[in-house]
Structures are given as structure tokens and as C-alpha cells.
Amino acid sequence: MSAVPQGVVDKREVILRAAGKVIAEKGYHATGIADIARELGAGHGTFYRYFKNKEDIARSLVVRALGQMQDAIADEDPQSSRSLGEYREQVRRIGNKLFDLVVAEPDLARVLFYDAAAIARTDPGVLGSAVENAGAYTAAFIRNGQTRGFVRRELDPQVVGLAVNGMILAGCAQLLHVRDAEEMRTSWIRTVETLMFDGLGGT
Amino acid sequence: MSAVPQGVVDKREVILRAAGKVIAEKGYHATGIADIARELGAGHGTFYRYFKNKEDIARSLVVRALGQMQDAIADEDPQSSRSLGEYREQVRRIGNKLFDLVVAEPDLARVLFYDAAAIARTDPGVLGSAVENAGAYTAAFIRNGQTRGFVRRELDPQVVGLAVNGMILAGCAQLLHVRDAEEMRTSWIRTVETLMFDGLGGT
Amino acid sequence: MSAVPQGVVDKREVILRAAGKVIAEKGYHATGIADIARELGAGHGTFYRYFKNKEDIARSLVVRALGQMQDAIADEDPQSSRSLGEYREQVRRIGNKLFDLVVAEPDLARVLFYDAAAIARTDPGVLGSAVENAGAYTAAFIRNGQTRGFVRRELDPQVVGLAVNGMILAGCAQLLHVRDAEEMRTSWIRTVETLMFDGLGGT
Amino acid sequence: MSAVPQGVVDKREVILRAAGKVIAEKGYHATGIADIARELGAGHGTFYRYFKNKEDIARSLVVRALGQMQDAIADEDPQSSRSLGEYREQVRRIGNKLFDLVVAEPDLARVLFYDAAAIARTDPGVLGSAVENAGAYTAAFIRNGQTRGFVRRELDPQVVGLAVNGMILAGCAQLLHVRDAEEMRTSWIRTVETLMFDGLGGT
DNA sequence: TATGAATGAGCGTTCATTCAT
DNA sequence: GATGAATGAACGCTCATTCAT
Numbered sequence: 102m103s104a105v106p107q108g109v110v111d112k113r114e115v116i117l118r119a120a121g122k123v124i125a126e127k128g129y130h131a132t133g134i135a136d137i138a139r140e141l142g143a144g145h146g147t148f149y150r151y152f153k154n155k156e157d158i159a160r161s162l163v164v165r166a167l168g169q170m171q172d173a174i175a176d177e178d179p180q181s182s183r184s185l186g187e188y189r190e191q192v193r194r195i196g197n198k199l200f201d202l203v204v205a206e207p208d209l210a211r212v213l214f215y216d217a218a219a220i221a222r223t224d225p226g227v228l229g230s231a232v233e234n235a236g237a238y239t240a241a242f243i244r245n246g247q248t249r250g251f252v253r254r255e256l257d258p259q260v261v262g263l264a265v266n267g268m269i270l271a272g273c274a275q276l277l278h279v280r281d282a283e284e285m286r287t288s289w290i291r292t293v294e295t296l297m298f299d300g301l302g303g304t
Numbered sequence: 305m306s307a308v309p310q311g312v313v314d315k316r317e318v319i320l321r322a323a324g325k326v327i328a329e330k331g332y333h334a335t336g337i338a339d340i341a342r343e344l345g346a347g348h349g350t351f352y353r354y355f356k357n358k359e360d361i362a363r364s365l366v367v368r369a370l371g372q373m374q375d376a377i378a379d380e381d382p383q384s385s386r387s388l389g390e391y392r393e394q395v396r397r398i399g400n401k402l403f404d405l406v407v408a409e410p411d412l413a414r415v416l417f418y419d420a421a422a423i424a425r426t427d428p429g430v431l432g433s434a435v436e437n438a439g440a441y442t443a444a445f446i447r448n449g450q451t452r453g454f455v456r457r458e459l460d461p462q463v464v465g466l467a468v469n470g471m472i473l474a475g476c477a478q479l480l481h482v483r484d485a486e487e488m489r490t491s492w493i494r495t496v497e498t499l500m501f502d503g504l505g506g507t
Numbered sequence: 508m509s510a511v512p513q514g515v516v517d518k519r520e521v522i523l524r525a526a527g528k529v530i531a532e533k534g535y536h537a538t539g540i541a542d543i544a545r546e547l548g549a550g551h552g553t554f555y556r557y558f559k560n561k562e563d564i565a566r567s568l569v570v571r572a573l574g575q576m577q578d579a580i581a582d583e584d585p586q587s588s589r590s591l592g593e594y595r596e597q598v599r600r601i602g603n604k605l606f607d608l609v610v611a612e613p614d615l616a617r618v619l620f621y622d623a624a625a626i627a628r629t630d631p632g633v634l635g636s637a638v639e640n641a642g643a644y645t646a647a648f649i650r651n652g653q654t655r656g657f658v659r660r661e662l663d664p665q666v667v668g669l670a671v672n673g674m675i676l677a678g679c680a681q682l683l684h685v686r687d688a689e690e691m692r693t694s695w696i697r698t699v700e701t702l703m704f705d706g707l708g709g710t
Numbered sequence: 711m712s713a714v715p716q717g718v719v720d721k722r723e724v725i726l727r728a729a730g731k732v733i734a735e736k737g738y739h740a741t742g743i744a745d746i747a748r749e750l751g752a753g754h755g756t757f758y759r760y761f762k763n764k765e766d767i768a769r770s771l772v773v774r775a776l777g778q779m780q781d782a783i784a785d786e787d788p789q790s791s792r793s794l795g796e797y798r799e800q801v802r803r804i805g806n807k808l809f810d811l812v813v814a815e816p817d818l819a820r821v822l823f824y825d826a827a828a829i830a831r832t833d834p835g836v837l838g839s840a841v842e843n844a845g846a847y848t849a850a851f852i853r854n855g856q857t858r859g860f861v862r863r864e865l866d867p868q869v870v871g872l873a874v875n876g877m878i879l880a881g882c883a884q885l886l887h888v889r890d891a892e893e894m895r896t897s898w899i900r901t902v903e904t905l906m907f908d909g910l911g912g913t
Numbered sequence: 914t915a916t917g918a919a920t921g922a923g924c925g926t927t928c929a930t931t932c933a934t
Numbered sequence: 935g936a937t938g939a940a941t942g943a944a945c946g947c948t949c950a951t952t953c954a955t
Binding site for chain 2: 222229251263289
């Protein structure tokens with residue numbers, strides 16, 4: 102019933118996947134066009150029909166990765182929570198979704214954590230704005246909590262956003278070095294949850 | 305003629321400084337030996353008398369940077385705090401010391417945040433163990449708190465260590481993009497403190 | 508269905524025109540098959556049905572251009588002049604015809620003057636023989652004049668042929684850089700005529 | 711007695727010679743950096759220490775060639791001749807000097823006649839102005855003759871300049887294809903002389 | 914010890930040519 | 935016949951490294 106023939110996938114996507122795999126393995130600078138060509142089983146020239154140059158492949162890869170992260174949590178509305186409890190639930194859900202993504206697409210995460218910074222030296226805009234956007238996104242949750250009265254008013258939402266994201270990033274990065282991801286998932290999410298909502302101290 | 309040469313600083317250190325400056329500006333891969341030579345006012349060959357190769361300079365730079373961070377907080381004993389309040393004081397002091405360091409040596413921080421990951425692709429051990437060490441260091445504070453009874457026992461110290469370090473890293477990275485560092489210092493440290501000890505909720 | 512297809516022009520000719528236009532603009536080596544394809548509105552492969560390769564198009568272009576020059580003056584019989592005056596008339600007519608051709612088809616001339624030499628590096632025969640032929644053609648006029656007694660006998664007709672052609676070529680090349688071609692025409696033809704028949708000196 | 715050590719020649723000059731040889735043989739576009747390197751017995755990189763890029767070598771070659779032509783006839787003052795006879799002498803001398811140059815440095819001439827036009831497509835200024843300069847130089851002789859009254863006043867000096875240069879160029883080009891250069895020299899110079907000063911007709 | 918000219922492996926990129934559709 | 939996506943040989947160029955001075 103579909104007009105789109107099966108088995109025909111976007112060629113750019115196929116190339117991005119191959120490039121993502123090799124770059125995740127060897128790193129952006131150590132990866133040659135020849136490596137990507139070999140991985141894909143195609144000639145060098147084929148890339149240059151779909152990407153302007155090597156940097157373009159890398160940037161597309163980072164943009165795609167950021168997009169997938171955004172998509173993964175797109176259905177969490179920063180303004181939906183009406184209580185600290187509901188926000189806590191959201192944090193738990195978001196944490197799990199990001200875990201799922203990293204587990205499903207480790208290449209993506211590896212490129213993001215190891216190479217994005219280096220790539221960004223050439224084109225600072227891409228990553229810079231992504232970090233800002235992510236910070237603003239988390240900040241929106243905090244601001245909502247402050248408006249509704251269940252989050253401390255003296256905190257600067259933007260700063261909290263960056264700090265929380267820092268914890269999350271550290272978790273995702275760590276995930277790439279762990280054997281049993283599921284084992285880590287629970288303890289990590291509980292830790293973030295506790296830090297955000299309970300503090301270290303107490304009973 | 306002097307057995308105690310005055311004004312003779314370690315040549316390695318001088319080269320490291322020059323390299324650090326250029327790499328902080330242009331990024332590791334975009335920096336050529338020629339750039340460092342120009343910065344130092346010396347011939348290319350001079351480097352190869354003090355460093356094995358380009359990668360060696362970079363790695364030494366990262367190691368030195370990590371060392372400086374460690375030195376900055378070396379006098380904070382993970383086992384000294386006897387109460388949550390004392391630990392809170394320690395966290396505040398450590399935060400300020402790291403801020404001081406980043407403000408004093410932004411090149412160092414820039415290399416660490418932008419290039420260390422890329423450099424680590426060639427020699428994963430350096431950075432990997434540093435992250436582990438830093439995590440273990442922070443974890444030691446948590447473990448001390450648990451032993452003394454003022455930190456929740458259900459938390460995994462190692463995970464908390466990584467999460468807290470993630471927040472701190474995010475802060476340092478952000479610091480590099482901010483005009484007025486002092487303005488940011490207070491709000492950032494207060495945020496970390498609040499997250500660690502009070503939680504978002506409350507009055 | 509018609510045995511005499513109307514409106515069907517030789518496809519080779521159409522391609523040659525397109526190629527001639529682009530090569531005249533950008534030069535042979537800077538022109539890619541893609542440029543010619545774009546100019547023609549056809550796929551790359553189409554060329555390879557009509558021309559063996561890129562060089563073949565270029566050579567055909569040069570051959571065609573030389574042919575057109577030859578055609579333009581084909582009705583001037585080297586043996587028809589019976590006096591210096593008649594020869595002088597012929598020279599004037601030939602000059603005008605070549606001017607007409609260059610004005611009508613500047614692309615052709617541009618290819619000939621700028622690219623033919625470079626193209627000839629691969630296939631020296633084409634242009635070499637053309638130069639020889641042109642020399643021989645002009646020489647035939649001289650030889651006729653010598654036979655009939657109105658041209659100095661001590662001159663080597665072949666050398667005179669090449670020298671005269673050199674003047675004519677210089678004129679055509681110059682024509683491509685001039686705004687008002689008609690203004691140039693008279694003075695150029697008069698100059699060649701004077702040099703050939705009167706010499707610089709005298710009243 | 712010389713402060714300049716013997717055997718130490720300008721490296722640029724050495725490279726230009728090697729490049730000139732190879733380019734004269736194979737043509738500019740067919741010549742790779744590798745070919746020049748092989749001819750010189752040096753690495754590729756060496757070129758890039760002395761020339762910005764391939765085009766720079768080519769342009770330098772053309773500029774040098776043009777300079778040598780200019781130098782060869784530099785001591786012929788366009789204003790020195792006081793009579794048609796003296797001018798005729800000058801023309802003969804200039805012709806011989808250019809012949810000498812082409813015979814002594816055929817590579818130089820080959821590059822000029824075969825490749826300069828193609829090179830000029832990228833950088834039209836170099837050759838364009840050279841042609842203009844050469845034309846103006848020859849024109850100065852004509853103008854001098856007109857001022858002194860021994861050259862026809864109705865001729866446009868500039869046009870004559872280009873026409874005469876056209877003859878000379880044709881001669882030099884021809885010289886490259888001839889076995890016995892000396893045999894050609896006399897007949898060529900006499901032909902040009904006759905055309906310029908006597909005309910074809912007459913006894 | 915210091916130098917920087919020389920090196921050449923290796924890279925990213927282009928583009929004439931092919932051939933399955 | 936016409937197409938244009940795919941190809942990969944071949945190119946110009948860079949830059950980390952060496953070594954004669």
C-alpha cells in the first residue's frame with residue numbers, strides 16, 4: 102500500500118550509518134574517507150555525491166545524533182508536571198529514555214562524547230547551540246516548578262539546567278564503558294533522582 | 305658556571321606552555337608543530353629533543369592539566385569531614401578552588417574540555433584513568449559520609465562520584481564561555497550545593 | 508517515419524556547439540563533461556555515444572574550427588592572380604572573410620587561440636599539420652606570384668607563408684579583445700596590406 | 711673575490727629549470743608535481759617551500775621567460791634609429807638575438823608557445839600585459855620612424871607593432887620544429903626584413 | 914644543544930568514464 | 935537511444951618527523 106518501495110532507504114542515511122560506525126571506532130580524525138568507503142563497500146566518489154566533504158559528514162552525524170536525543174524525549178512537556186512528585190516521575194522517564202537510546206545506538210553516543218567537541222572546533226555553532234538548547238530545555242522544567250511553587254525560587258533555572266545535564270552526560274558517557282548496562286541503569290537513575298530531590302544527607 | 309642555574313626553567317615546561325596556548329586557541333588537530341615553534345620562537349627540531357612526537361606533547365599537556373586540578377584540591381582530605389555541614393564546607397571550598405584554577409589558566413581548561421577527548425582516542429588510558437581517579441576521589445568523600453553516618457547508605461559512592469563530577473565539569477566548561485566569571489561563580493556553587501545537600505524541592 | 512528527417516540536425520554538431528561555447532568561456536582544462544552536459548541539457552553518457560572521450564570532443568572542435576577557416580577562403584584560388592594588384596585584392600578579400608568569421612563565431616576563435624595549443628600537446632598532428640597546410644596555402648599564392656613574375660624570386664615561399672599567417676593570426680587574436688571590431692578591421696587590413704606590398708618606408 | 715659562494719645557486723632557479731624542462735616536454739597540465747620532483751631528484755614538499763602551488767611554478771616560468779626575452783633585446787633603443795637603414799639594422803639585430811635565445815633555451819620557448827595561453831586562462835593578467843607590452847615596444851620603433859619621417863605616417867603604430875610581433879612569434883614557434891636552426895635563421899630574417907621594408911613586389 | 918630545510922607518506926578531493934536501467 | 939549514479943585512479947597539497955650542519 103506504500104508508494105515507497107521497500108528496501109530503498111535514503112542513501113545519505115546509509116552513508117551516515119557507515120560513517121558513524123567507523124568514526125565511533127577510530128575517531129573522527131583517524132578516520133579516512135577510504136575507511137568509510139570500505140565499510141560501505143562503495144567508491145570514494147560516492148560520498149561526494151551526498152556530502153560536500155568530510156566535515157559535512159561529521160557535522161551531519163552530530164546533528165543527527167542531537168536530533169535523535171531530542172526526539173527521544175520530545176514527548177516530555179516541561180510544563181506538564183504539577184507537583185514535585187510528577188516532576189520526579191518525568192526525570193525518571195527521561196533518564197530511562199536516554200539510557201535506552203545510548204544502549205540502542207552506542208555509535209551515536211560515542212561520536213557525541215568523543216568527537217563532537219573536536220568537530221565543533223571547526224564549526225562551533227552546531228554544538229554550542231545544542232548545549233544551550235539542552236540547558237534551556239532542562240531549565241524550562243525548573244522554571245515550571247518554580248512557577249507552580251514546588252521548586253526553590255532562589256535557584257537560577259539556567260544554571261540548574263546545565264548542572265543537571267552535566268550529570269546526565271556523565272552518565273551516558275560512563276554507560277559506554279560498562280559491561281552490563283542494565284545493572285548500571287537503576288543505580289544511576291536513582292542517584293540522579295536522589296541528588297535532585299532528596300540531597301545526599303538525611304536518614 | 306653556576307651549580308644552581310638561575311633563571312633556567314625546565315624547557316619542557318616552557319614548550320608545554322607555548323603548546324597549551326596555541327592548542328587552546330586552534331584545537332589539537334588544527335595546531336601544527338610550526339604553530340608551536342612560532343609561538344615559542346624556536347625551531348621545529350627543538351621539540352623533538354624534549355618530546356617524542358606531537359601526540360606526546362598533547363598527552364603531556366593533558367596529564368599536566370589533570371595534575372594541576374588534582375594539586376588544586378590536594379589538601380582536601382576525603383576523610384576529614386565529620387558532619388554533613390563540614391562536608392558542605394568542603395564542597396564549597398573545592399568548588400571555589402576549581403573555579404580559581406579555570407579562571408587562572410583558561411588554556412588548560414580549554415585543552416581539557418575541547419581536545420582531551422580527541423587526544424584520548426589514541427591513548428585512552430590517560431583520560432580514562434583520570435576520570436576514574438576523579439570519580440574515586442569524589443566517591444571517597446561519599447564513603448566517608450556513609451561510614452560516619454551523615455550520607456545516605458543506599459547510594460553507590462562511585463556513581464555519586466561520577467554524577468557530582470559531571471556537574472562540576474559542566475560548570476568549568478560553561479565558565480569558558482562566560483564574560484563575568486565572578487558573577488557565575490556564586491550562582492553555580494550555590495546550585496551544586498543545593499542539589500547535593502537540599503534537593504530541588506522544599507520551601 | 509520520414510526518409511528525409513526534417514529538423515533533425517546532426518547531434519554531433521549540437522554537442523560541438525555546446526562544448527565550443529563552454530570551452531571558449533572557461534578553457535579546455537577547466538571545462539568538465541558536467542559543464543557541457545549542463546549547457547546542452549543532457550546526461551553525461553550522451554557524449555560518449557557521439558565522442559570517444561573528452562579529448563575527442565576537443566580535437567573535433569579544433570578540426571571543425573580549422574575547417575571553417577578553410578571553407579571561408581576556399582573560393583580564393585592561389586593561382587588566379589595575374590598581377591600584384593590582383594593579389595593585393597585577394598589579400599584584402601581574404602582578410603575581410605577571416606574577420607567576418609571571427610566576428611561571427613568568436614567561440615571558435617577563442618578555442619583556436621587559447622586552447623588549441625594545449626590540446627595539441629596530446630595530439631600534435633592535428634594542429635601541426637593545420638599550421639603546415641595553412642602555410643602551404645599562403646605559400647602557393649607566393650609561388651604563383653613568383654611564377655608569374657610579380658613577386659620577388661629570392662623569397663622562400665614557405666617562410667613567407669608562415670610569416671604572413673603569423674600576422675593574420677595575431678590580428679584575429681587581437682580581435683577577440685577589442686570592443687569595436689569594425690573599427691579595427693580597416694586599420695588592420697590596411698597594415699597587413701602595406702607591410703606586404705609597400706613596406707614601412709617611403710612616402 | 712666574490713662574497714657569493716660558487717656552486718650555490720638560487721634554489722628557486724634550479725626548480726624552475728627542472729619544471730621548465732618537464733613542462734616543455736609534457737605540457738603544463740600533463741605534468742604532475744611528481745614529475746618535477748623526479749626530474750629534480752627531490753621530494754614533493756620541497757617545491758612547496760619555494761612555490762605556493764603548481765600554478766605559481768607555471769606563472770613564474772612564464773614571467774621568467776618573458777623577462778629573458780625582454781632582457782635579450784633590452785639594449786635596443788626604440789628611439790635610436792635615425793633612418794630607415796638604421797632601423798633595418800635594428801630589426802636584423804633583434805631578430806638574431808631572439809633566434810639566439812630560442813636556440814639557447816628551447817624549453818623556455820616551448821612553454822611560452824604551447825602552455826602560456828592555457829596558463830593565462832587562470833591568470834589572464836600575466837600574458838595579456840606581456841602581449842600588450844611587446845606590442846607597445848615594437849610600436850615605439852614605428853612611432854620613432856614616423857617622428858623622424860622615415861616611416862609612413864598613415865600607419866597605426868600599435869597595429870603595426872602587433873602585426874610585426876605576430877611574424878616574429880610565428881618564426882620562433884617554427885624554430886622549435888626545425889632540424890637545422892641556423893639554416894632557417896637567414897631565410898626567416900631576410901623574409902621579415904623584406905616584408906617590412908621592401909614589400910613582396912618589385913624586381 | 915639548536916636549527917630549519919628537506920622529506921614523502923598519506924590525505925581529501927575531483928572528474929572522466931562506465932553501464933544498469 | 936538516453937540517462938546519471940557510481941566509480942576509483944590520480945591529483946595537488948600538507949605537515950609530522952628527521953638529520954646534516
